[in-house]
Amino acid sequence: MAPVFHPITLAFLFFFVFHSSLAAPVTYNVANFGAKPDGKTDSTKAFLTAWSNACGSTRPASIYVPRGRFLLRNVVFTGPCKNKAINIQIDGTLVAPSDYRVIGNAGYWLLFQHVNGVSIRGGNLDGQGTGLWSCKMSGKSCPNGASTLGFSNSNNIAITGLTSLNSQIFHIVVNGCQNVKMQGVKVIAAGNSPNTDGIHVQLSSGVTILNSKIQTGDDCVSIGPGTSNLWIENVACGPGHGISIGSLGKDLQEQGVQNVTVKTVTFANTQNGFRIKSWGRPSNGFARNILFQHAVMVNVQNPIVIDQNYCPGNKGCPGQVSGVKVSNVIYQDIHGTSATQVAVKFDCSSKFPCSGIRLENVKLTFKNQPAQVSCNHAGGRAAGLVQPDSCL
Numbered sequence: 555m556a557p558v559f560h561p562i563t564l565a566f567l568f569f570f571v572f573h574s575s576l577a578a579p580v581t582y583n584v585a586n587f588g589a590k591p592d593g594k595t596d597s598t599k600a601f602l603t604a605w606s607n608a609c610g611s612t613r614p615a616s617i618y619v620p621r622g623r624f625l626l627r628n629v630v631f632t633g634p635c636k637n638k639a640i641n642i643q644i645d646g647t648l649v650a651p652s653d654y655r656v657i658g659n660a661g662y663w664l665l666f667q668h669v670n671g672v673s674i675r676g677g678n679l680d681g682q683g684t685g686l687w688s689c690k691m692s693g694k695s696c697p698n699g700a701s702t703l704g705f706s707n708s709n710n711i712a713i714t715g716l717t718s719l720n721s722q723i724f725h726i727v728v729n730g731c732q733n734v735k736m737q738g739v740k741v742i743a744a745g746n747s748p749n750t751d752g753i754h755v756q757l758s759s760g761v762t763i764l765n766s767k768i769q770t771g772d773d774c775v776s777i778g779p780g781t782s783n784l785w786i787e788n789v790a791c792g793p794g795h796g797i798s799i800g801s802l803g804k805d806l807q808e809q810g811v812q813n814v815t816v817k818t819v820t821f822a823n824t825q826n827g828f829r830i831k832s833w834g835r836p837s838n839g840f841a842r843n844i845l846f847q848h849a850v851m852v853n854v855q856n857p858i859v860i861d862q863n864y865c866p867g868n869k870g871c872p873g874q875v876s877g878v879k880v881s882n883v884i885y886q887d888i889h890g891t892s893a894t895q896v897a898v899k900f901d902c903s904s905k906f907p908c909s910g911i912r913l914e915n916v917k918l919t920f921k922n923q924p925a926q927v928s929c930n931h932a933g934g935r936a937a938g939l940v941q942p943d944s945c946l
């Protein structure tokens with residue numbers, strides 16, 4: 555007798571098969587495409603093959619990188635892809651070539667462009683940048699260097715629990731993106747390493763950086779022209795050059811920076827805390843609606859600084875003033891120690907003075923005494939306890 559299936563059982567079976575084949579993500583393990591965890595076999599091709607499979611998949615896809623060290627030359631992971639959910643799970647370490655010249659002129663070591671819905675979970679990226687830093691520090695002529703990880707013209711990106719070590723130049727760059735969430739990111743490079751910014755954001759909107767720890771030789775986070783709706787919370791910075799908006803106003807035509815929130819940050823032995831910096835030359839750029847809130851400064855050289863007379867080497871700007879308009883910048887609940895006498899310095903444009911600067915509950919000391927403040931073309935007001943006395 556033929557077996558009889560109840561219609562509901564059939565419906566369940568049908569649903570299960572149909573549903574799982576549509577929705578279950580397909581996983582591409584780089585080891586299955588020839589990647590070797592030995593730290594010396596070039597695995598670039600294997601990663602690219604895994605990428606083209608994941609990107610070409612019409613359903614959500616995962617790329618899996620197992621434990622071990624995988625040597626990669628510079629790679630561009632290009633979209634658009636056929637799905638909107640590619641998850642890259644990294645249990646191991648990606649290693650750049652030890653000879654810095656191999657990727658030194660590539661711009662990026664690992665670049666994602668025109669992708670939508672890519673997330674990276676875990677992993678270590680070892681940029682092996684120390685050779686290039688020595689070259690630069692010796693004054694020889696060297697390649698510019700490659701940033702370790704870049705997202706360009708991409709949307710809906712998540713980076714979680716990633717560690718970037720010894721990048722040649724910038725560690726993570728977000729350029730021309732919307733909706734990028736970084737959480738639990740670690741950046742580690744020497745305090746004297748040149749141009750090794752931790753996270754650089756520009757021409758992007760809706761970027762969030764949470765619960766991250768950045769120790770490096772340049773800005774922990776640098777915020778370039780065209781950044782809006784940026785949220786940074788719970789970040790430890792140091793060594794490094796602090797969290798910087800700028801340099802702005804290098805170009806005459808430039809997109810501004812607006813709606814930036816930076817809260818709950820510690821700076822330890824950094825060059826700056828909260829900095830806004832613009833070139834001393836004409837520009838239509840601006841920085842407005844900025845909130846710096848809840849910070850602890852430990853031995854920071856310039857805890858609070860606006861510098862609108864940036865002109866390195868006195869080239870390209872002598873005798874000119876910044877066109878960048880700085881307005882509505884709030885500093886709230888900031889305390890700790892300054893490593894120099896002047897802990898708060900507002901050096902604004904004489905042509906476009908800073909306006910709407912607010913200091914609220916700010917207490918900074920230098921050698922156990924109230925530190926000093928300096929104001930040039932800065933308008934605004936102080937509220938609550940402010941030590942040293944405000945000069946606004």
Ligand SMILES: *[C@@H]1O[C@H](CO)[C@@H](O)[C@H](O)[C@H]1NC(C)=O
Pocket residue numbers: 760782783784785813815
């Ligand atoms: C400012 O940015 C935050 C995200 O950081 C966003 O939630 C908020 O809506 C933005 N505010 C304005 C006025 O655009």
